[in-house]
Amino acid sequence: MAENKRILVADDESHILHVVSLKLRNAGYDVLTARDGQEAYDLAVAEKPDLLITDYHMPQMSGLELCQKLKQDPSTSGIPAIMLSARGYHLEPQDTEQSGILRMLSKPFSPRQLLATVNEVLNRAA
Amino acid sequence: MEKESVNVTRGKYIPLLVLLMIVGGAACLWAGEVNLRTLTTVQMPLFTAGILFFLAACAGLLSLANSRTGQRRLARNLSQMVNQGKLAYVDCPSTTVMGLTAAVNDAVSYAERAVDDAKSRVDEIAIELKVALAARHHAEAILHSISDAVLVTDVFDEVVLANEAAAKAFGFNLAESTRSPIDKLLKDQKMIELIRDMRQGSTRNTRRIIEHAMTTPAGGNQAFKVTFAAVPGQDNKAAGVVAVLHDMTKEKEVAAMKNDFVSHVSHELRTPLASIKAYVEMLIDGEAEDEKTEREFYDIIQSEANRLGRLIDNILNISRIESGLVKINKQPHSLMVILKEAVEVITPQSTLKNITLTDKLPPVFYQVLADKDTLYQGVLNLLSNAVKYTPDGGRISVVTSIDEATRRVTVKITDTGVGIPPKDLPFVFDKFYRVEANNKMAKGTGLGLSLVKHIVETVHQGTILAESEVGKGSCFGFELDLLE
Numbered sequence: 001m002a003e004n005k006r007i008l009v010a011d012d013e014s015h016i017l018h019v020v021s022l023k024l025r026n027a028g029y030d031v032l033t034a035r036d037g038q039e040a041y042d043l044a045v046a047e048k049p050d051l052l053i054t055d056y057h058m059p060q061m062s063g064l065e066l067c068q069k070l071k072q073d074p075s076t077s078g079i080p081a082i083m084l085s086a087r088g089y090h091l092e093p094q095d096t097e098q099s100g101i102l103r104m105l106s107k108p109f110s111p112r113q114l115l116a117t118v119n120e121v122l123n124r125a126a
Numbered sequence: 127m128e129k130e131s132v133n134v135t136r137g138k139y140i141p142l143l144v145l146l147m148i149v150g151g152a153a154c155l156w157a158g159e160v161n162l163r164t165l166t167t168v169q170m171p172l173f174t175a176g177i178l179f180f181l182a183a184c185a186g187l188l189s190l191a192n193s194r195t196g197q198r199r200l201a202r203n204l205s206q207m208v209n210q211g212k213l214a215y216v217d218c219p220s221t222t223v224m225g226l227t228a229a230v231n232d233a234v235s236y237a238e239r240a241v242d243d244a245k246s247r248v249d250e251i252a253i254e255l256k257v258a259l260a261a262r263h264h265a266e267a268i269l270h271s272i273s274d275a276v277l278v279t280d281v282f283d284e285v286v287l288a289n290e291a292a293a294k295a296f297g298f299n300l301a302e303s304t305r306s307p308i309d310k311l312l313k314d315q316k317m318i319e320l321i322r323d324m325r326q327g328s329t330r331n332t333r334r335i336i337e338h339a340m341t342t343p344a345g346g347n348q349a350f351k352v353t354f355a356a357v358p359g360q361d362n363k364a365a366g367v368v369a370v371l372h373d374m375t376k377e378k379e380v381a382a383m384k385n386d387f388v389s390h391v392s393h394e395l396r397t398p399l400a401s402i403k404a405y406v407e408m409l410i411d412g413e414a415e416d417e418k419t420e421r422e423f424y425d426i427i428q429s430e431a432n433r434l435g436r437l438i439d440n441i442l443n444i445s446r447i448e449s450g451l452v453k454i455n456k457q458p459h460s461l462m463v464i465l466k467e468a469v470e471v472i473t474p475q476s477t478l479k480n481i482t483l484t485d486k487l488p489p490v491f492y493q494v495l496a497d498k499d500t501l502y503q504g505v506l507n508l509l510s511n512a513v514k515y516t517p518d519g520g521r522i523s524v525v526t527s528i529d530e531a532t533r534r535v536t537v538k539i540t541d542t543g544v545g546i547p548p549k550d551l552p553f554v555f556d557k558f559y560r561v562e563a564n565n566k567m568a569k570g571t572g573l574g575l576s577l578v579k580h581i582v583e584t585v586h587q588g589t590i591l592a593e594s595e596v597g598k599g600s601c602f603g604f605e606l607d608l609l610e
Contacts, residue, residue, distance in 0.1 A: 110403070
């Protein structure tokens with residue numbers, strides 16, 4: 001099921017980026033990584049990944065701004081997103097509508113649970 | 127002084143005395159023509175009576191003359207008293223006006239006592255007035271020294287008392303405020319209504335506290351906690367209103383900053399904890415493909431646990447220094463050694479960002495009385511900030527200079543970083559304060575500089591320095607006394 005699915009992971013914390021990438025790669029996904037919002041946006045526009053996993057608090061551009069920007073661009077508006085947040089951000093229905101964020105996981109998170117969420121979102125998207 | 131009239135009977139008996147003298151004189155003349163021995167029993171008593179009448183008239187005239195002299199003297203004494211404007215006892219040797227003199231002197235004595243009583247009452251009143259004036263000045267001094275705005279109105283809703291804080295909050299001229307009607311003096315309609323309501327209400331509701339936001343004279347919006355108190359008057363009506371306005375802006379800011387701080391701190395704590403939890407789970411799930419990866423995971427867990435520990439230490443240190451709980455051990459230390467150590471520790475981080483970190487530290491062994499751990503922490507915080515807010519490829523320099531005259535050493539850490547807007551610069555040492563414009567540049571709790579300020583000023587009695595220009599960079603540093 002994970003074949004040919006590409007996931008873009010954006011986080012300024014290198015350890016988190018590393019562990020999420022490893023978990024997803026071990027599960028058979030292709031993983032792209034970005035260390036800030038701007039880099040993630042550029043990569044998303046260029047690579048059109050199947051899913052975006054992003055941290056909320058990032059330099060240059062926050063995770064929310066990134067998702068909203070991608071949602072506004074017709075070429076990237078279909079990319080679903082999972083948000084990781086250390087701030088206990090509460091996901092509102094309009095967030096999904098305006099930014100394509102389908103799930104919110106709060107830090108500290110379980111990589112196992114993240115993988116389950118990724119599988120669920122991609123199955124639904126597919 | 128009450129004027130007393132002295133009524134003396136005079137001249138009333140003169141015609142009678144003159145008549146008696148004529149009769150007496152005639153009797154004597156007649157006696158001259160008659161031989162006393164030949165006087166008949168009828169003539170003898172008449173003659174005797176004539177003599178007696180004459181003598182009595184002479185005595186009366188003499189007495190009258192005496193009495194008139196006494197009266198004149200008495201009158202002169204009294205008019206002297208009036209002319210000189212002071213009370214004095216009258217002195218009149220005339221026996222005929224003795225009673226009158228005594229009565230006048232009694233009156234003078236009574237008047238003197240009354241004047242003395244009045245004088246001491248006047249003295250008492252003067253003292254009471256002085257005390258009341260002093261109390262008023264005292265109350266005014268208190269009123270003007272308090273930072274809360276105080277406005278006192280009377281039964282006509284006119285200002286009877288106000289302080290400078292009130293003048294500032296409402297934007298009126300303090301000197302012209304007394305006796306001004308509030309609807310002319312105040313622009314805030316709500317305040318006018320509240321004061322009126324309070325005055326018109328029953329004095330049984332003596333206090334009312336509300337939160338009220340007002341437009342300040344400068345145009346901003348300021349939140350106040352307003353306490354209204356009715357001044358008790360007659361018939362259960364208020365004789366006036368005291369309004370005390372406490373500026374809540376700072377409290378609200380502090381509350382907002384605390385919320386922000388909790389949010390920042392929880393974010394900062396969650397981040398390393400997230401790594402620890404994730405890597406532990408990966409190890410449990412056997413996701414580390416080889417021993418090398420496994421080792422790497424353990425290392426990450428350890429370093430993130432250390433990071434968590436440092437963060438907690440930082441938060442605790444600041445509250446400990448603030449509350450005076452931290453143990454300070456000040457010893458003579460070489461400032462250069464402390465600076466060198468901090469520079470060495472921060473070098474890997476600056477190298478990662480391609481930042482040129484230079485130090486111009488004299489080889490001279492300058493000593494300062496320092497708590498090495500906290501001073502090292504302070505220098506490290508300044509260096510870490512310089513690295514965080516300097517873009518890749520920038521420069522950071524650490525320079526010291528000695529002022530021989532004041533025997534002080536200045537340490538300056540200058541960067542080519544993003545800089546701090548002038549509006550933010552005065553607040554960068556405030557706890558939890560974050561420069562909004564630079565929020566995206568790096569993460570932080572808003573505690574680092576606050577801790578440095580405490581370390582320099584509270585622990586080392588030094589002076590903290592900060593200069594900055596947006597786009598050019600910042601210079602943070604401190605001054606300490608040199609050890610002789």
